């Protein structure tokens with residue numbers, strides 16, 4: 362993946378995608394595989410917004426059954442299987458325990474009925490070559506067995522439990538990058554830190570965009586026959602660059618997560634609900650607990666999004682209320698992150714409850730309002746991004762007035778995902794690279810899949826590059842260099858949060874950050890001032906927000 366905006370400005374594309382989250386990445390992959398001349402631009406880093414903020418689940422979404430969204434659940438369950446196949450190094454089955462309480466909205470018969478339906482809708486869950494990826498069926502648990510599995514559960518009112526299976530991503534940020542890498546290999550041109558600032562048009566037809574290179578500072582134009590707005594929570598604001606009053610308005614719902622000491626056994630996730638219909642996941646995450654989420658309408662500009670002290674307190678309070686054994690305090694929070702769910706506001710003046718709002722996506726062809734060459738994609742789930750991309754690219758062909766090429770992404774694998782059986786693949790790599798520590802190879806297989814050789818090749822170029830950045834970490838220096846050379850990392854934050862797992866559990870320590878900064882400084886020619894400011898920006902991200910004073914809040 363090489364960034365070359367000057368070259369991109371000389372081309373005329375069939376398709377230009379605005380937004381480098383999972384939606385844009387999947388569209389770029391699909392379109393490039395079908396042979397369309399494709400470009401994608403992202404105003405910050407790839408996967409820098411909502412796509413780095415999910416609960417990391419690849420799931421059907423059991424709770425959507427309550428809203429009778431059978432189509433969405435079936436779509437998600439099918440896409441879950443495709444994702445296990447497309448990216449076997451990134452997506453793994455995970456058991457979930459769902460306890461049934463007397464006072465909860467979900468009585469055991471309701472849970473059993475819902476789970477039976479979920480099971481039926483995932484009838485294809487074993488249609489996978491790798492037996493380790495085939496999800497077992499759910500099974501009911503007695504009260505005793507439920508408590509044996511999670512002794513910390515409140516015993517009062519507990520009737521029984523259910524054990525079911527969904528999937529967990531290893532790294533949503535790297536999975537998005539995997540799709541972008543695959544798009545690039547199929548011929549797509551990509552650039553991060555390239556912000557669309559306006560649309561160019563001839564009459565009713567869009568012909569391209571103006572954009573600002575946020576690295577070099579120049580303003581450029583890109584030409585394209587069709588443009589897809591995949592800017593997630595910014596979708597209506599982006600349309601505002603073209604129309605005074607965009608036809609679609611978005612609701613934005615804020616959701617945050619915290620990572621804490623392990624508050625539940627780490628061999629399964631916990632799905633908790635209560636009588637108010639609240640919902641909480643406690644997910645095992647690299648030896649710690651990942652807890653989420655909140656769901657609160659967000660009124661501000663998405664550029665101003667941040668996780669506040671109140672958000673963290675709210676989630677701690679919710680966790681302690683729904684799972685008292687946690688007894689969490691702010692000092693238990695190692696890391697926190699959040700994002701905005703874009704939800705399409707229907708033609709209604711009634712306030713929508715964002716928690717109950719559908720996670721269904723909407724693909725909107727602006728031809729309906731007389732603008733040719735623009736398609737907007739709004740809403741959706743990470744899990745269903747591949748299918749969403751398929752529908753968008755079909756519409757792109759319609760706009761191009763060309764016969765539709767068949768969608769190849771059900772059968773295709775991304776380059777890092779060209780693996781038949783994941784465990785056999787890891788063993789084979791460990792034998793092939795037997796001079797290196799087996800844990801290092803296993804770690805690199807997880808992050809890079811079938812591209813593991815490429816990182817090891819970088820590691821062989823200088824001594825120490827395959828040593829951990831600090832003794833208690835798995836990440837090695839070669840990953841930082843690979844991120845810069847092959848994955849368009851431009852800032853230290855890109856490398857720490859979105860190319861490696863260095864920041865995923867909170868502050869990895871000064872020694873590791875300093876080494877990573879040294880490698881980037883050397884590679885990108887940073888002076889000491891630039892290196893220090895990059896380090897300061899990353900360190901600031903680990904500081905738990907303090908409650909704002911009234912004056913700060915109104916500023």
Ligand SMILES: Cc1cc2nc3c(=O)[nH]c(=O)nc-3n(C[C@H](O)[C@H](O)[C@H](O)COP(=O)(O)OP(=O)(O)OC[C@H]3O[C@@H](n4cnc5c(N)ncnc54)[C@H](O)[C@@H]3O)c2cc1C
Nearest residue numbers: 380382383384404411412415416418557592593616743744
């Ligand atoms: C709290 C929370 C938990 C979730 N959990 C899950 C889960 O467990 N499983 C699941 O399947 N889904 C989950 N989701 C949903 C999932 O994360 C989103 O559906 C998905 O990430 C949306 O991706 P996107 O590419 O559409 O948006 P984004 O990732 O937000 O990408 C849009 C991009 O457009 C860019 N952009 C904006 N304006 C411009 C411009 N002018 N020029 C260039 N670029 C621009 C932005 O910088 C951004 O990177 C969750 C969402 C939230 C908020």
